[in-house]
Amino acid sequence: MLPPIKTNVGEIVEISVPANPGSTGFVCTLDKMPACLNLVSMTYVPGTPQMPGIPGSEIFKFVAIAKGPGEIEFNHIKFSKPIEIESKEPKMLHQMEFRSVIVE
16 A cells, blocks of 8 residues: 655645556546545546557546545446446446545
């Protein structure tokens, strides 16, 4: 597990998580966020060089709004076929990634 992210109230926290939605179908979702943070933005940044199969990153930006510790949980999900995305329970493989944060 990675060391906790330490920040102060009012500061921006940026976390980069691997993703490759275009060619492999792997997307990253934010599943859990502590009360000490607010999500500001999510942006996909393609890998370099920009070729099919080259993974990129999903950049999550948070602002620290209150003192305290917390856990951030990301889920890496792979949708296998477009038709399954439309169903309520798509066939997927997933892996969770956790990050701890301490707001001082």
